[in-house]
Amino acid sequence: MSDPVRVRFAPSPTGHLHIGGARTAIYNWAFARRHGGTFVLRIDDTDAERSTPENTAAILSALRWLGLDWDEGPEADGGHGPYFQTQRAASYARALERLKTADAVYPCFCSAEELTASREAARATGTFAGYPRSCRAIDADAATTRIASGEPHTWRLKVPEGRGDVVFEDAVRGTSTFAADVLDDYIVIRSDGTPTYNFATVVDDAEMEITHIIRGDDHLSNTPRQILAYEALGAPLPTFAHLSMIWGPDGKRLSKRHGAANVEDYRDAGYLPEALVNYLALLGWSLDDKTTIIDAPTLVANFSLDRVSKNPAVFDAEKLEWMNGVYLRDMTAEEFVDRMAPVLSDAGLLAEEDAPERREWLCELAPLVSERVKRLDEIAPMVTFLFADTVTIDEAARAKVIEKEGADVALEAIANVLEALDDFTPEAVETALRSVPEATGVKPKLVFQAARVAVSGSTVSLPLFESLALLGKERSVARVRDAIGENHT
């Protein structure tokens, strides 16, 4: 049996949870759950300028909303903490000491200006633009003296003499090779003593015993230098798996320029977490050649890195919307009411505390709404007429239906026939309304549309008979009567 799987998602709190980050988190989570492993959440907040506690909180809440629970991380200690890089200075210092004694690192006194200049020069000649290793030649005693005198310096990782090409097996892309001569003596500790990203991640991943690093494609080129750090530290190498990017429709990295790019944007727009997880899971991974609706348990039972595709995927908002509709429609009335109640409350249609006593009524409404809505935020406009005392008839609808020849006659008959009903069920209402065309000689289409406009204010609404039943006899009849004579105004 192999070592227990430990994976991590390590967002940088420089913004909220991005769609791309969410997919990375989903894959890590699914992989951990699939293998009975541990999902670690680590906050890579070493960018002091842009990291904020608010962003961290937003990321945690977005992950929770998606249902991606972590076994170790903020608010879930697992013995490998702390889980904020800014609290791990001791680890980095310890790692640096280890590298010093192993002679795997050396101080560099070059100024930022010098480095930029040499880089530009190298780039202009078309050769390797890495650090020329100037300070590597400074002997240890001289270096110690200069450090003691307070001269600013960084620490660079020494690419071992005679190190061959760096070759590793990427779980999604296969063998990756980086030639030895492009390996760079990169900076691991900045002049202010803080670690650079490439070093901090390796130290943390090693200490946290991460076995599989599943992350974005943008880190692929960083992998060889990280591998060098693992080797210098004497730590076992994890398996790497690089995910391709998620693009906007223009083939550029998905960003706010393309519209909603954060998980919470979708939450606020009325998307369900289960639909977003399903959609994102499929953006770069597939179960087989035909399955598209995959719930979380199914994802967990089937997720594997070898079915992750190598090519970038364009985020298709329309498909997500369709999928959200599928989840909405698949809900039971009870489930749908649970999602609908907060929406009604926010829209000021039905107070949260009044919802329980009208639960039965809401459950009757639910199936009518759920099958014609793709997002939760479409609900309120659709059902407002059922909650309001009166309804304002849409101008176009009035002109098109109420002012039609015969509409008044039909409305009169509708009101009478409804009024006569004892049992105001959809079936009874339907039977009653269906008798109107014959009795009045008005075409059925007009009869139904007139009733619809009178009651809902629009030519497009939830199904008529059910709507009337939901509205109740009194209000239904009143609205139909109110509509009569509207064409004389």
Added chain:
RNA sequence: GGCCCGUUAGUCUAGCGGUGAGGACGCCGCCCUCUCAAGGCGGAGAUCACGGGUUCGAAUCCCGUACGGGCUACCA
């Protein structure tokens, strides 16, 4: 500039040497129908980026080219 990665319909994908290149979103049409949806049925849409190989046979293997993306920071 250098290095790395990618390329199957508008989009997401299946495919892993022999298929009529399969599915999904979107689009179009028909059916159902009290409107709108949903649902059912059908359709259009892919010279598998291009050019060379290897092979009896290539979307699948190899090499180039083009295009796109990433990295190349004392950002992550």
